[in-house]
Amino acid sequence: MPVRIEDVAAHAGVSVKTVSRVLNGHPNVRANLRARIEASIRELDYVPNPSARSLAANRSYLVALMFDNPLAGSSYIMELIVGVLQACKGTPYNAVLHPFDAADDLAARIGGFVTQHRPDALVLVPPHANDAKLLQRLDELDVRYATISSKLRQSRIDIGFDERKAAAEIVDHLITLGHRCIGHVTGLKGHGARAWRRDGYRDALRRAGIDYDESLVAEGKFTFESGMAAAGALLDRRRPPTAIFAASDDMACGVIRAAHERGLVVPRDLSVCGFDDTPVARQISPGLTTVRQPCREISRLAVESVLQSIRDPGMHRRERVPYQVQIRESTAAPRKPRRPSRSASDTP
Amino acid sequence: MPVRIEDVAAHAGVSVKTVSRVLNGHPNVRANLRARIEASIRELDYVPNPSARSLAANRSYLVALMFDNPLAGSSYIMELIVGVLQACKGTPYNAVLHPFDAADDLAARIGGFVTQHRPDALVLVPPHANDAKLLQRLDELDVRYATISSKLRQSRIDIGFDERKAAAEIVDHLITLGHRCIGHVTGLKGHGARAWRRDGYRDALRRAGIDYDESLVAEGKFTFESGMAAAGALLDRRRPPTAIFAASDDMACGVIRAAHERGLVVPRDLSVCGFDDTPVARQISPGLTTVRQPCREISRLAVESVLQSIRDPGMHRRERVPYQVQIRESTAAPRKPRRPSRSASDTP
DNA sequence: TGCCCTTTTGACAGCGCTGTCGACGTCGAT
DNA sequence: ATCGACGTCGACAGCGCTGTCAAAAGGGCA
Numbered sequence: 001m002p003v004r005i006e007d008v009a010a011h012a013g014v015s016v017k018t019v020s021r022v023l024n025g026h027p028n029v030r031a032n033l034r035a036r037i038e039a040s041i042r043e044l045d046y047v048p049n050p051s052a053r054s055l056a057a058n059r060s061y062l063v064a065l066m067f068d069n070p071l072a073g074s075s076y077i078m079e080l081i082v083g084v085l086q087a088c089k090g091t092p093y094n095a096v097l098h099p100f101d102a103a104d105d106l107a108a109r110i111g112g113f114v115t116q117h118r119p120d121a122l123v124l125v126p127p128h129a130n131d132a133k134l135l136q137r138l139d140e141l142d143v144r145y146a147t148i149s150s151k152l153r154q155s156r157i158d159i160g161f162d163e164r165k166a167a168a169e170i171v172d173h174l175i176t177l178g179h180r181c182i183g184h185v186t187g188l189k190g191h192g193a194r195a196w197r198r199d200g201y202r203d204a205l206r207r208a209g210i211d212y213d214e215s216l217v218a219e220g221k222f223t224f225e226s227g228m229a230a231a232g233a234l235l236d237r238r239r240p241p242t243a244i245f246a247a248s249d250d251m252a253c254g255v256i257r258a259a260h261e262r263g264l265v266v267p268r269d270l271s272v273c274g275f276d277d278t279p280v281a282r283q284i285s286p287g288l289t290t291v292r293q294p295c296r297e298i299s300r301l302a303v304e305s306v307l308q309s310i311r312d313p314g315m316h317r318r319e320r321v322p323y324q325v326q327i328r329e330s331t332a333a334p335r336k337p338r339r340p341s342r343s344a345s346d347t348p
Numbered sequence: 349m350p351v352r353i354e355d356v357a358a359h360a361g362v363s364v365k366t367v368s369r370v371l372n373g374h375p376n377v378r379a380n381l382r383a384r385i386e387a388s389i390r391e392l393d394y395v396p397n398p399s400a401r402s403l404a405a406n407r408s409y410l411v412a413l414m415f416d417n418p419l420a421g422s423s424y425i426m427e428l429i430v431g432v433l434q435a436c437k438g439t440p441y442n443a444v445l446h447p448f449d450a451a452d453d454l455a456a457r458i459g460g461f462v463t464q465h466r467p468d469a470l471v472l473v474p475p476h477a478n479d480a481k482l483l484q485r486l487d488e489l490d491v492r493y494a495t496i497s498s499k500l501r502q503s504r505i506d507i508g509f510d511e512r513k514a515a516a517e518i519v520d521h522l523i524t525l526g527h528r529c530i531g532h533v534t535g536l537k538g539h540g541a542r543a544w545r546r547d548g549y550r551d552a553l554r555r556a557g558i559d560y561d562e563s564l565v566a567e568g569k570f571t572f573e574s575g576m577a578a579a580g581a582l583l584d585r586r587r588p589p590t591a592i593f594a595a596s597d598d599m600a601c602g603v604i605r606a607a608h609e610r611g612l613v614v615p616r617d618l619s620v621c622g623f624d625d626t627p628v629a630r631q632i633s634p635g636l637t638t639v640r641q642p643c644r645e646i647s648r649l650a651v652e653s654v655l656q657s658i659r660d661p662g663m664h665r666r667e668r669v670p671y672q673v674q675i676r677e678s679t680a681a682p683r684k685p686r687r688p689s690r691s692a693s694d695t696p
Numbered sequence: 697t698g699c700c701c702t703t704t705t706g707a708c709a710g711c712g713c714t715g716t717c718g719a720c721g722t723c724g725a726t
Numbered sequence: 727a728t729c730g731a732c733g734t735c736g737a738c739a740g741c742g743c744t745g746t747c748a749a750a751a752g753g754g755c756a
Contacts, residue, residue, distance in 0.1 A: 698755105698756090699754100699756085700753100700754090700755090700756105701752105701753085701754085701755105702751100702752080702754100703750105704749105704751070705748105705750070705751085706748090706750090707746105707747095707748085707749090708745105708746090709745090709746085710743105710744095710745090710746105711743090711744085711745095713741090714740095715738105715740090715741095716737105716738090716739085717736105717738095718735105718738105719736080720733105720734080720735080720736095721732105722731100722734090723730105723731090723732085724730095724731090724732105725728100725730090726727100726730100
């Protein structure tokens with residue numbers, strides 16, 4: 001039923017092979033011939049059959065985005081997906097999604113996965129992107145991959161942004177507002193994001209000459225509940241922080257919940273900031289001050305890079321894309337001035 | 349490099365064709381032969397090459413989920429995706445995602461899309477699922493599709509849930525709490541969800557003997573901003589409602605923002621409920637009372653059904669899956685009793 | 697046992713494209 | 727003018743599987 005490469009060849013008066021060359025952007029086709037063939041393609045509305053292409057060329061034209069299964073539903077992944085789709089648009093590549101339990105031994109199972117789906121390229125996000133054994137196995141299997149925000153040097157193609165600098169910048173913002181006692185809720189162990197964001201927090205304190213107080217740092221796991229629990233511990237201290245920097249928006253929401261439960265009003269009694277700029281940051285009241293993580297751009301670049309690396313296997317790329325600090329209403333100057341003596345009247 | 353069907357045939361001592369029959373679940377293979385072949389498949393770790401299959405069988409083994417482009421990033425789509433992936437797991441089918449601007453004339457462009465990607469089945473969500481011309485064109489092209497929450501009878505396979513009943517139920521909840529003056533923020537015109545949820549709102553009022561007041565219904569578009577604007581209008585009325593039912597969680601968040609801006613505390617001064625149970629409903633403070641829309645199950649059923657319809661073209665299916673009303677902290681009894689005379693003291 | 701009909705199995709072609717390899721044309725250097 | 731080197735193009739086989747169709751095997755009945 002549909003038009004085949006053969007029809008195009010006949011229409012343009014050339015061999016099938018030459019049409020194929022034009023389709024695949026091969027050099028060594030004279031310009032006028034190329035133009036004639038391209039015209040025929042347009043005229044006949046020809047689109048190559050992906051299955052036939054895959055079979056003959058022994059490529060799947062598939063890019064697999066692998067992500068952690070329990071995280072499915074997070075807007076982070078959705079944003080990444082959008083970027084991946086953008087990158088595939090206009091190429092013969094298609095995106096396929098593969099949730100994988102991080103609990104499983106992925107390094108062991110990846111072989112089966114690859115022979116089954118034969119993706120031409122993989123895009124890995126944390127925690128998979130931080131799995132050294134997995135990356136090594138992929139190298140052995142000679143499968144191209146790009147990582148996103150991996151903490152491993154091992155990955156030849158990695159896209160991310162300077163999370164440490166961003167974290168420092170947002171903590172700077174709190175310091176500029178006048179906060180001196182700033183709590184931090186960390187991310188999940190093993191994630192690069194955890195260390196980078198915490199280090200940024202430290203950097204900002206150091207620059208401002210504020211002592212780093214271990215007891216102001218509470219363990220989180222990037223989730224709402226973990227943020228709530230961690231904030232509870234911080235707020236129940238004898239001398240609670242006037243501001244809390246949570247390493248993710250979800251956790252920041254948990255912090256706000258914990259504050260509300262204790263009768264605190266944000267930002268009057270507590271400034272809160274998050275990280276990621278997920279949709280909830282905009283929708284919560286007050287709007288959450290946070291760092292806009294350029295997910296779409298990151299995954300778009302990751303896909304573009306990894307596709308490029310198919311042609312140029314030796315390729316390396318380590319790109320940090322620009323981010324943006326989003327100041328909203330959840331951060332404000334602390335209520336009490338630093339010297340408690342001045343404000344005796346405001347406790348009723 | 350990898351094992352081919354030929355290897356399996358040799359190992360089992362049968363012809364390639366018989367192995368193919370087993371792979372595709374054809375009848376007319378004697379049980380003992382089938383068992384032997386299945387054993388060989390397992391032993392050799394054989395997985396059929398999808399491209400070769402597609403080419404020979406003239407099927408793509410692709411299910412396309414088409415959604416509206418600007419909506420990308422919504423957790424609704426992400427949930428649907430998860431369901432689609434679940435349904436594909438264990439089948440030879442793969443899911444591909446296709447964002448499409450609803451603004452474009454999809455009915456005209458779908459032909460090109462289909463010849464390009466050759467999906468075996470489509471899953472359509474609103475607004476595409478409500479595009480009569482699109483569905484008609486798909487029928488002409490003989491492409492199987494399933495719709496999700498379509499308002500059109502035309503669709504032979506549609507999965508959804510009883511949104512009208514669910515809306516009535518959540519408004520019942522407000523009435524039971526004692527609210528009599530309940531506002532409603534509608535969804536976007538053209539969506540079935542808009543009409544169903546508004547009708548449910550009306551049903552509940554009617555059952556409770558409360559007059560339907562047109563001026564308590566404000567136009568929304570399912571987005572945060574539209575909810576905020578609509579709530580603003582309702583709250584600035586001479587006699588503002590004591591509760592607002594927004595037709596989506598995003599809009600409910602907008603309602604809460606509008607309330608905050610007017611110095612109102614939720615739920616003390618205003619009860620708010622939403623619809624969908626997106627992640628934000630859990631993370632916002634106070635937690636949002638809403639209806640849990642079983643997205644994953646819906647899309648999973650949609651895919652299962654549409655794949656089934658490939659074998660049985662005459663198939664019809666119109667399934668309503670169970671939903672759940674999620675009561676959280678954003679709804680409470682109204683502050684002032686209905687008779688204003690009793691409460692003279694509480695205005696300072 | 698022999699016949700016919702049904703069920704089970706296999707030989708073969710071909711899906712639509714690309715890789716290989718060889719033929720031909722073109723150009724510059726000798 | 728001759729030759730080689732390179733650039734350009736086409737014939738052909740074959741990627742790994744399934745559809746078609748015919749052959750073989752089984753089964754019921756006379």
